[in-house]
Every structure is written in C-alpha cells, then in structure tokens.
Amino acid sequence: MIHVELYGGKGLFGGREQPLEASVIRCDKYKSCSYYENNQCLKVRSIGGSTCRFGEEDTVRGYTSKAKKYHQFKRSWKEHEQYRKLGKPSAKLGHIDNFVVFPYPYIHIKEQEDGEIKISDPLMFSDKTAFIPWERFTPELIHRICTFRPEAVMGGEIMEYRKKIVPML
Known part of the structure; x- marks a missing residue:
C-alpha cells in the first residue's frame, strides 16, 4: 500500500451527500518508479489525468455523515501512515x-x-x-x-x- 485518499462527502455546490470512500493504491513497482521517488503516482485520481498500467486502486466504500460509523471510518483512514502521501505528477517523462x-x-x-x-x-x-x-x-x-x-x-x-x-x- 503506497497511498490512501478520501473522496466523497458533502458537495461544494450542495446536492446529495455522497458516502465517503477511501481510495487505496497498491503497487509492487514503486521501488523502480521515478514518480514515486518524487512522492507522486500516476494512479492518484485526477480529472482527465494520466493513469498507470501498474499497481491497483481499490475503493473502500464508507458512510455518509449521518451514519454512526462515519467518524470512525474517516478517522481510521486519515490516521493511516500512507494517507495523502503521494501527489499527482505534472505531465513529464x-x-x-x-x-x-x-x-x-x-x-x-x-x-x-x-x-x-x-x-x-x-x-x-x-x-x-x-x-x-x-x-x-x-x-x-x-x-x-x-x-x-x-x-x-x-x-x-x-x-x-x-x-x-x-x-x-
């Protein structure tokens, strides 16, 4: 596991609240990756960005803020040692x-x-x-x-x- 990020929740422009999701990225090629050396990963979600053929992204579905387990779910992922460890690289070789x-x-x-x-x-x-x-x-x-x-x-x-x-x- 090389990266964890949380997505979902209440939208900026209102609308229906989406359940919180934990995006977990695993990769066995990180030791030979120039992006990882710079604390970046092509698998990190972005709009219209590149993606990587290596590694896997798993999504762990959580809860909305009305659920009892919401804060426990959010806290457990935010305290993870890989939480927001990597960023999305700019377009570079x-x-x-x-x-x-x-x-x-x-x-x-x-x-x-x-x-x-x-x-x-x-x-x-x-x-x-x-x-x-x-x-x-x-x-x-x-x-x-x-x-x-x-x-x-x-x-x-x-x-x-x-x-x-x-x-x-």
Whole structure:
C-alpha cells in the first residue's frame, strides 16, 4: 500500500451527500518508479489525468455523515501512515521498471506485436499515456516523436504539440 485518499462527502455546490470512500493504491513497482521517488503516482485520481498500467486502486466504500460509523471510518483512514502521501505528477517523462512513461497529449504511441513502435494522431477517447519499453526508446524514436505533426479532427496541424510538448522533452 503506497497511498490512501478520501473522496466523497458533502458537495461544494450542495446536492446529495455522497458516502465517503477511501481510495487505496497498491503497487509492487514503486521501488523502480521515478514518480514515486518524487512522492507522486500516476494512479492518484485526477480529472482527465494520466493513469498507470501498474499497481491497483481499490475503493473502500464508507458512510455518509449521518451514519454512526462515519467518524470512525474517516478517522481510521486519515490516521493511516500512507494517507495523502503521494501527489499527482505534472505531465513529464518518467520511468517505471523497464518502461519509459510518455504522458503527453496530441500523440498516440503504441508498440505493435512485432515490436515496432507506431506513432499516430491521438484517438478520441484513448489514454494519452504510453509505456514504451526501455530498449525501444532510441534516438531514432525520439527523433520521430519530435518531428511528428499531429492533425486535428477538423483538419490542420495541432501547433501546440510542436510549441509546448516537444520542448518539454
């Protein structure tokens, strides 16, 4: 267990109260993870963020504030040694085990069955995080990534990729 966070409860804008939930993240690759070294994890929940293929997230369903066990449930998770230990990383290159993590938008990178790395325009609802085997992350692949020109759905090049994403590499 590497991280615990609580979600739910009373909403900011009113509405029906949601039962408190404890999100528990477990991972056996944390010792070889550059994100974990910086007290971050791709599995930490965020809106529209990247996610990780390693590790598992379990949700322990709790109670609303009207239940007798609510305060006990909340206190037990808040006192856990891993409570809010990790944050969500910004979009940056990383490594986990023998993979380079490429969490940038506007590009879809996938390893084919024959081992070739295919670069294409992003799919509409695909995860933007690519896990590239370390031995395939070569200068030639980096050159292909930097010179790639993604196309928008309505046509034309997505200029933000060349102006913001490529310099981050």
